[in-house]
Amino acid sequence: MKKLFPAPLLSLSLAVLWLVLNLSVSPGNLLLAILLGIVAPQLMAPLRPLQARIRHPGTILRLILRVGADVLVSNLLVFRSVWQAGRRPPRSQFVHIPLDLRDAHGLAALAMITTVVPGTVWSELALNRSILLLHVFDLDDEASFIEHFKTTYERPLMEIFE
Structure with missing residues (x-):
């Protein structure tokens, strides 16, 4: 079968x-x-040679809800930033985010999350999967963005897949 x-x-x-x-x-x-x-x-x-092992299915629902909320908020922030571009141009930049997540399925999910949230674009993953280069459309504080990214997306994915 x-x-x-x-x-x-x-x-x-x-x-x-x-x-x-x-x-x-x-x-x-x-x-x-x-x-x-x-x-x-x-x-x-x-x-697809690797079989995904999901460890905490309850975390998936929380992550989906969080990503949904972030998509809505990010849409509004990007809209506001574009609308006010004449007065204050967006401060876009590349951010190097150190990763603890190593699972291929978790990294694939992280890639999907970052491409669906407006204002962020997955740019490059280091060969050893330790650093993610991410382009952010409008960035105020790099350190707080990295902490938010790791707490909101990476840690739940680690809980689910590792």
């Missing part, structure tokens, strides 16, 4: 997504959804 469905949740998600995107549950679409749900994960299995 594991050979037919290496990632059952992915299979189900792909099949449902196919049906939702086509807005039809016709026999042909059902057949294609099932086929996609079976074949795609089998083809993608070699691309």
